[in-house]
Amino acid sequence: MRLSQFHLHTSKETPAEAEIVSHKLMLKAGMIRKLAAGLYTWSPLGLRVLRKVERAVREEMTAAGAIEVLMPAVQPKELWEETGRWEKFGGQLLKMQDRKEAWYCYGPTHEEVITDFARNELASYKQLPVNFFQIQTKFRDEIRPRFGVMRAREFLMKDAYSFHISDEDLGREYRNMYDTYGRIFTRLGLKFRAVFADTGAIGGSASHEFHVLADSGEDAIAFSDGSDYAANVELAEALAPGPRAAAGEDLRKVETPTQKTCEDVAALLGIALQRTVKSVAIVGSDAEGAAQFALALVRGDHSVNEIKLSKLAGLGEYRLATETEILEHLGAQPGFLGPVKPAKAIRVIADRSVAALADFVVGANENGYHLAGVNWGRDLAEPAEVADIRNAVAGDPSPDGNGTLSIARGIEVGHVFQLGRKYAEAMKLSVLDDSGKAATPAMGCYGIGVSRIVAAAIEQNHDDAGIAWPEAMAPWQAVVCVINPKNDAAVAEAAQALYQDLLTAGVDAALDDRGLRPGAMFADMELIGVPHRVVVSERGLAAGSFEYRHRRSEAAENLDRAAVLARIA
Ligand code: ATP
Numbered sequence: 395m396r397l398s399q400f401h402l403h404t405s406k407e408t409p410a411e412a413e414i415v416s417h418k419l420m421l422k423a424g425m426i427r428k429l430a431a432g433l434y435t436w437s438p439l440g441l442r443v444l445r446k447v448e449r450a451v452r453e454e455m456t457a458a459g460a461i462e463v464l465m466p467a468v469q470p471k472e473l474w475e476e477t478g479r480w481e482k483f484g485g486q487l488l489k490m491q492d493r494k495e496a497w498y499c500y501g502p503t504h505e506e507v508i509t510d511f512a513r514n515e516l517a518s519y520k521q522l523p524v525n526f527f528q529i530q531t532k533f534r535d536e537i538r539p540r541f542g543v544m545r546a547r548e549f550l551m552k553d554a555y556s557f558h559i560s561d562e563d564l565g566r567e568y569r570n571m572y573d574t575y576g577r578i579f580t581r582l583g584l585k586f587r588a589v590f591a592d593t594g595a596i597g598g599s600a601s602h603e604f605h606v607l608a609d610s611g612e613d614a615i616a617f618s619d620g621s622d623y624a625a626n627v628e629l630a631e632a633l634a635p636g637p638r639a640a641a642g643e644d645l646r647k648v649e650t651p652t653q654k655t656c657e658d659v660a661a662l663l664g665i666a667l668q669r670t671v672k673s674v675a676i677v678g679s680d681a682e683g684a685a686q687f688a689l690a691l692v693r694g695d696h697s698v699n700e701i702k703l704s705k706l707a708g709l710g711e712y713r714l715a716t717e718t719e720i721l722e723h724l725g726a727q728p729g730f731l732g733p734v735k736p737a738k739a740i741r742v743i744a745d746r747s748v749a750a751l752a753d754f755v756v757g758a759n760e761n762g763y764h765l766a767g768v769n770w771g772r773d774l775a776e777p778a779e780v781a782d783i784r785n786a787v788a789g790d791p792s793p794d795g796n797g798t799l800s801i802a803r804g805i806e807v808g809h810v811f812q813l814g815r816k817y818a819e820a821m822k823l824s825v826l827d828d829s830g831k832a833a834t835p836a837m838g839c840y841g842i843g844v845s846r847i848v849a850a851a852i853e854q855n856h857d858d859a860g861i862a863w864p865e866a867m868a869p870w871q872a873v874v875c876v877i878n879p880k881n882d883a884a885v886a887e888a889a890q891a892l893y894q895d896l897l898t899a900g901v902d903a904a905l906d907d908r909g910l911r912p913g914a915m916f917a918d919m920e921l922i923g924v925p926h927r928v929v930v931s932e933r934g935l936a937a938g939s940f941e942y943r944h945r946r947s948e949a950a951e952n953l954d955r956a957a958v959l960a961r962i963a
Pocket residue numbers: 503534536543544545546547549551806807808809841842843844845846
């Protein structure tokens with residue numbers, strides 16, 4: 395690619411609307427442009443990166459035996475009614491009507507469509523197992539689209555769906571996909587971790603998420619230092635938004651609602667609940683907040699047996715509250731907070747005098763969750779700070795008994811589920827088994843956030859000068875920078891020859907022949923993160939060398955043509 399013929403549009407300004415580094419750098423580098431909330435145009439530069447991710451995902455999926463298809467983004471209501479998800483999916487589902495007033499949604503996921511395809515295509519066990527995948531645009535009407543393409547409304551997903559005659563075979567393919575995801579994220583140069591996960595809106599039994607570890611991540615992950623145990627504590631999502639408290643801040647002095655506090659508390663509670671704690675008291679005057687928190691914990695599917703909300707929550711004193719009551723109280727559609735698991739509950743008691751009954755205490759006031767503590771019999775007037783609880787909880791043994799737990803933040807880039815027969819049964823998918831009897835296939839589904847990976851990779855790979863792409867994702871592997879190309883024919887010619895050599899050697903190379911001043915040209919290439927840079931100048935040519943520098947190394951070196959090719963190709 396000759397950059398004089400390309401469209402690069404970088405900027406020196408740091409965009410004010412971006413909170414996290416990947417969003418800032420994607421805007422500064424000119425990779426994406428916002429159209430409306432959660433809707434982005436990928437510029438030619440951004441698209442090159444997106445396509446590299448897509449290619450790695452496609453190649454690894456294909457190598458693992460999955461077969462590519464492409465399904466419509468727009469899906470008829472009737473299909474979603476068959477599984478009950480037209481109502482159940484909630485506010486993320488974008489619904490629309492055509493000119494005949496028939497209802498459709500813009501697909502947030504494709505279980506219904508693939509199951510419909512399968513019931514028309516699959517008739518015999520002999521066609522199984524089969525794993526169909528696509529790389530396609532999804533739409534989810536996220537409550538809080540943010541961080542650019544990290545949590546967008548329209549985004550690119552790889553979604554795969556497998557069909558099996560037996561649970562054992564589903565288990566085998568699940569393992570195959572799990573391993574394939576490991577290969578994909580390794581190939582893309584990401585530091586990641588697979589964690590146990592909640593099965594959420596999609597439903598099903600076994601589930602793992604793949605997280606790119608980064609401090610800006612929206613998920614809290616608990617992992618053991620002594621074993622492979624790792625789990626997502628996905629409670630934070632349901633909590634109210636608000637500014638974050640600084641780590642270690644004395645929460646008793648925090649006056650505004652603090653998202654960070656909520657997340658920390660939720661994460662810690664989640665871990666505690668998974669192990670020992672069976673009841674939680676939420677004390678304070680903020681009944682609505684208490685109800686929201688209770689719901690977050692209910693969604694966490696912990697083995698806690700009752701919910702009680704006091705009269706403060708308008709539900710009568712210490713009466714068992716139902717999910718519906720809580721939702722009504724919050725004025726929320728079920729979809730607003732996501733699906734709620736029935737029959738799991740938490741004792742929520744808005745009264746200090748009975749808080750001593752609980753194993754875990756969360757204090758709330760009209761501003762949010764300020765206080766939290768494991769109830770060690772301590773008086774609530776002296777609540778523990780989050781840091782104390784972190785030490786108390788994170789330093790107990792891991793649930794599998796090996797090592798101790800710590801908490802990190804992660805970005806969910808992939809998710810594998812064993813769906814079982816939920817969709818196949820609802821949509822009456824069946825095939826003939828080897829004895830000629832009708833059998834319902836078991837299904838798995840496997841998602842990867844292709845566009846989110848681009849942002850997640852930047853969170854892990856950047857410095858003050860800009861992005862430092864892992865090689866597999868870079869817009870170009872190498873750039874040949876030409877000093878003064880318009881006035882120096884010998885330099886232009888030598889640069890062109892080197893550029894050709896790189897292409898011939900199979901390197902995805904660019905030629906920066908825009909005629910920019912060296913400083914501006916180098917700053918651009920560092921910002922957009924090209925791994926290898928070779929400078930062709932009059933001085934270098936006179937000495938028979940090129941100036942080579944890797945994006946991650948401090949200093950440049952003077953190398954001859956063969957050495958440059960050896961470094962890059
Ligand atoms: P999250 O917990 O971040 O909302 P999810 O669990 O709802 O994600 P899945 O249904 O598991 O998402 O979809 C598969 C993958 O799609 C996710 O692992 C994630 O990488 C990606 N993804 C989901 N929602 C978004 C979004 N709003 N923007 C970008 N990528 C997304």
